Amino acid sequence: MVDIKTRLPTPEPFISPETRPFWTAAKQGRLDLPFCKSCNHPIWYPKAFCGACGSLDVEWRQVSGEGKIYSYTQVHRGEGPYRDVENYVLALVDIDEGARVLTNIVDADPASLTIGQRVRVVFHEAGDAAALPRFVPAK
């Protein structure tokens, strides 16, 4: 199997005080999402506002890090930090708690992937303050 993990870039994300808890948790090996304390809505992308009910009252909660593939593609023409990567898998994953997140599927033969396939989160360090949540096929 190709060791995709070692050749995927890990660009440092832009971190603001609003989103720092997400990246800090990822660095510590947790997938934390904001949830609305008023309506319990899982918020994605991470932000300090619930678009579902208009509340500013949100809290960070750890989620399972498990989910399934909504869609995926093998990209052959990357841009920016991915420009020199021969190819990589970009995917949308529906995590079990209800958010649909853009990510990469790693450590998997792209030809073996299917929509609906179960996946689980892994973390790739990106600079001193963050790690990127990516996903691998669940065993």
Place this chain on the structure above:
Amino acid sequence: MSIRGKAHIAGVYEHPARDLPDHSVQQIHAECAIGALADAGLSVRDVDGFFSTGQLGFGGVSLTEYLGLNPSYIDGTFTGGSSYLAHVGHAAAAIAAGKCRVALITQGAKVRGVIRGAKHTADTPEFPFETVYGETNAGIYALAARRHMHEFGTTAEQLAAVKVAASEYAQFNPHALLRKRVTVEDVVNSPMIADPLHRLDCCVVTDGGGAIVVVSPEIARSLNRPLVSVLGHAEAIKHSGLGPNDLTSTGATASAPRALAEAGVALSDIDYASIYDSFTITVIMTLEDLGFCKKGQGGAFVASGALGLDGVIPVNTDGGGLCNNHPGYQGGLVKIVEAVRQLRGEATPQTQVRDCKLAIAHGTGGGMLRQASVSLVLGRSDA
């Protein structure tokens, strides 16, 4: 209140060049402005409303100075490639409200040979959670295409049929970047960009732009040009702010019925459609969402030859973004220009729709994770 019949498109211009290495972006705006105003029989002195995406310099203000305009109304709406369709609707509303009488909309872009680098993530709240994964326009639309295939059985060959139809038209457009006719086999055998999208499933990348002049009925009557009426306009934004966003439909499901209702016409009355074609899948989904075929049937619809001159609905008779022109990754303005050509009977003769009275132009700005859909219904003065 409705904008129906309250404003007319009096002038249009599509810059004939596709590669402008020695032009500045503002020069392209200026050439397009003069082109559209000349088409209308007006001059820059007549302009009292100015519409642009505001991407150049200090919003739209820099261009008003460059062009020597003194507008009483300015709009810098930016919704990606659909911006210019929004501008026409906004201009019609401003004219109907008496805020201006001659609205100028301009586009100018230079992107050929520019290597796309890292996106600026600090000022866009969603980017930090997307660009780090190598998100690209083609990659996002590929996610949509694969999901559409999964849900509806759409095939790569059906996607390719959209490009084939565009190339059949583009062969007659002397300004089209790609004039060579292609086959389904050519498309599916072209290099993979982001599977299932091949290179020929993707729009062209061009310099250039265009301009549109929207005027009040009083001004319109004073001009010696065939008039095109703005009959209906509607916008819809689709995103994940309320929960997961599906990737198999577009905002056209919401914008098209409202635009048609404002125009007071049925979809079956439409003679010609300009449909945003960033990728082949964009056209298939939009045709479904506009209502030209049932959801999920877009693949079979396009493969049946529906987009041809003798088909159910002629689409993108200039060759579209897939073959003709897609300046600065924003194809919305050119979509309007071709609809106006059709309604005036000024399309390339081989691609002119017979007795074209009503047209819809639809833009999809942004991508599939979030998008701004704009539908515009235009009609000949006797429609």
